[in-house]
Amino acid sequence: MNCxxxxxxxxxxxxxxxxxxxxxxxxxHLEGCAGCRxxxxxxxxxxxxxxxxxxxxxxxxxxxCRRDLKLRLDVTAARPAPWRAWFGWWPALVRPAGALALVxxxxxxxxxxxxxxxDNTLDPMVSRVRYVQPESSGxxxxxxxxxxxxxxxxxxxxxxxxxxxxxxxRESSDAGLRAESMDILSAQPASNELRxxxxxxxxxxxxxxxxxxxxxxxxxxxxxxxxxxALAKALLADDxxxxxxxxxxxxxQKKEEAMVGLLQELVQKESDSYVGLRCQKALREMDxxxxxx
Amino acid sequence: xxxxxLIRAAQKGDPDAFEQLVHAYDRGVLRVAMNLxxxxxxxxxxxxxxxxxxxxxxxxxxxxxxxxTWLYRVATNVCLDHLRKRKVRREEPAVxxxxxxxxxxxxxLPEDRAQADPQRNLLNRQLGERIEAVLQGLTAKERxxxxxxxxxxFRLRAIGEALGASEEAAKTCLFRATQxxxxxxxxxx
Numbered sequence: 001m002n003c004x005x006x007x008x009x010x011x012x013x014x015x016x017x018x019x020x021x022x023x024x025x026x027x028x029h030l031e032g033c034a035g036c037r038x039x040x041x042x043x044x045x046x047x048x049x050x051x052x053x054x055x056x057x058x059x060x061x062x063x064x065c066r067r068d069l070k071l072r073l074d075v076t077a078a079r080p081a082p083w084r085a086w087f088g089w090w091p092a093l094v095r096p097a098g099a100l101a102l103v104x105x106x107x108x109x110x111x112x113x114x115x116x117x118x119d120n121t122l123d124p125m126v127s128r129v130r131y132v133q134p135e136s137s138g139x140x141x142x143x144x145x146x147x148x149x150x151x152x153x154x155x156x157x158x159x160x161x162x163x164x165x166x167x168x169x170r171e172s173s174d175a176g177l178r179a180e181s182m183d184i185l186s187a188q189p190a191s192n193e194l195r196x197x198x199x200x201x202x203x204x205x206x207x208x209x210x211x212x213x214x215x216x217x218x219x220x221x222x223x224x225x226x227x228x229x230a231l232a233k234a235l236l237a238d239d240x241x242x243x244x245x246x247x248x249x250x251x252x253q254k255k256e257e258a259m260v261g262l263l264q265e266l267v268q269k270e271s272d273s274y275v276g277l278r279c280q281k282a283l284r285e286m287d288x289x290x291x292x293x
Numbered sequence: 294x295x296x297x298x299l300i301r302a303a304q305k306g307d308p309d310a311f312e313q314l315v316h317a318y319d320r321g322v323l324r325v326a327m328n329l330x331x332x333x334x335x336x337x338x339x340x341x342x343x344x345x346x347x348x349x350x351x352x353x354x355x356x357x358x359x360x361x362t363w364l365y366r367v368a369t370n371v372c373l374d375h376l377r378k379r380k381v382r383r384e385e386p387a388v389x390x391x392x393x394x395x396x397x398x399x400x401x402l403p404e405d406r407a408q409a410d411p412q413r414n415l416l417n418r419q420l421g422e423r424i425e426a427v428l429q430g431l432t433a434k435e436r437x438x439x440x441x442x443x444x445x446x447f448r449l450r451a452i453g454e455a456l457g458a459s460e461e462a463a464k465t466c467l468f469r470a471t472q473x474x475x476x477x478x479x480x481x482x
Contacts, residue, residue: 011471012464015442017449043471046478049420050443057323061333065323065340069315072341073308073348249334 001029006036010043060274068212068242075179075209156184166197175207182210186217195221199230208240215246222250232262241272248278252285260288300360304352311351315344318361321445322368328440329372329433339375343368358454365447365455369437376433420478427477431470438466 001009006029012018013026030037131143154161168181182201185194198221201214215234221227228251235247244266251259263279267290270276280290296317302310322343326336346367354363428436437456441447442463447455453463 008468011467015449015467017464042479043475046474047443049478050424050474053421053424056320057327057336061337062320062323065337066315066319068337069341069344070312072345073311076345076348 001025003029003033003036006030006033007039010040011047014044014047060277064242064245064274068246071209071212071240071242073209075175075207075213156188162188166193169197170200175205175210178205178207178210179213182213182217186213190220195224195227199227202230202234208238208243211238211240211243212246215243215250219250223254228254228256232259235262235266241275244270244272244275245278248275248282252282255286260286264288264290296360297356300351300354300356304354311348314360318364319344322364325365325368325437325440325445326372328428328444329436330375335375339368339371343371346371359451362447362451362454365441365445365451366457369441369455370457372437373433423477424474427473430473430477435466435470435473438463439470442467 006026009018009022009026013023018026030040127144127146129142130145131141133141133143135141152161152164156162156165162185165181165185169178169185172178172181178201182198185197188194195218198214198218202211202218205211205214211234215231218227218231222231231247231251235244235251238244238247248263260283263283263286267276267279267283270279283290296314299310299314303314319340323336323340326339326343327333330336330339343364347364350367354360428439431439434456438452441452441455442449449463449467450460452467453460456463
């Protein structure tokens with residue numbers, strides 16, 4: 001090994017990335033070369049200086065990441081995988097929530113689309129007895145109601161598909177379905193109708209994960225007055241600290257004088273320490289006092 | 294619980310098992326994201342996106358590589374995507390904003406030591422500034438390789454796998470990074 005290859009090996013040696021033979025050759029060279037020994041000591045000092053500057057991310061940020069991830073996972077986990085939607089639907093028959101979701105989809109489809117076509121229907125998914133009538137012959141007449149699935153395929157921008165997605169976002173009883181529909185819609189061009197649906201979800205959706213998703217999707221509209229109003233309302237009324245934190249972040253994209261009072265009010269009543277800290281930081285950024293006098 | 298058991302449980306839909314996996318690795322992922330993206334909000338987004346992607350594709354994990362490497366492959370791709378999306382390279386401040394205040398690697402020395410020796414403190418601050426400057430001068434891949442090797446302790450082979458490159462390519466990146474460090478800091482230590 002010569003001086004040039006020894007210099008190239010300094011860091012690899014310190015990181016333990018040399019082979020045994022290379023290490024031996026490196027050490028042999030150092031023993032006989034005072035210049036390389038000195039340079040290697042300097043390299044070690046650089047590594048130590050870099051070590052001294054290692055720092056883990058702040059605990060509050062990590063806590064916020066974990067909390068919000070949990071919300072998002074709760075919603076994501078509620079969505080059926082595509083394969084399950086087509087091949088694994090039987091278990092849904094015994095789950096009331098699943099059945100309700102299917103009924104709901106059927107209802108929306110009936111509301112928003114034209115009459116069913118026989119070429120896109122599947123076998124009955126849910127059957128229930130609606131009426132039982134004994135007959136004089138001793139037989140029984142049973143009236144069965146079948147709920148059928150049918151499918152539509154189209155671009156998310158197609159009017160019919162778009163309206164179905166909007167309806168599912170607002171009205172489905174299945175949080176996973178609402179989130180999935182919202183995901184698809186949020187990739188579509190901005191529109192007042194979409195914004196209205198997202199605002200509705202932010203204010204009314206019972207699932208915090210879906211509300212958080214609505215907040216994410218509202219980012220492009222964050223400076224619109226109606227969106228800022230909804231964010232302010234969420235900041236004061238939403239019971240989920242993750243939503244309140246995100247609301248602060250979005251509102252702070254455009255610092256307005258009117259926010260000072262809102263943030264000061266929140267600081268007074270905020271029970272979550274992280275949101276409280278976030279509020280105080282926002283007030284400091286706006287050169288406002290944390291307390292009210 | 295053993296990691297493989299946790300992964301299998303998470304693949305079957307056990308949320309607690311997935312949460313344990315997240316908690317085992319998420320500090321490192323967040324650290325990489327903060328150091329590379331230099332923005333709390335971007336790091337937050339990268340964290341969420343990384344673990345959501347992992348959650349959705351965990352069923353594809355076949356134990357044919359190390360889980361941590363697989364996870365970091367996702368994380369590094371997410372971070373590099375974020376960087377690519379920034380059409381105009383943002384100014385990267387030495388001080389990273391966080392909710393609990395400013396995160397500055399230059400201010401990382403214990404306070405009592407600083408008070409005891411102001412001259413040493415000054416030198417350390419200057420050294421910190423140099424380190425910060427040289428880190429900013431690294432390319433995204435150099436910084437990623439350096440971060441994964443120096444602070445996260447990854448082997449170069451694993452770094453190559455995580456970045457979709459060869460071990461040799463990772464070694465070259467690390468060499469360039471350490472060469473820049475040496476040039477900038479050599480006369481200071």
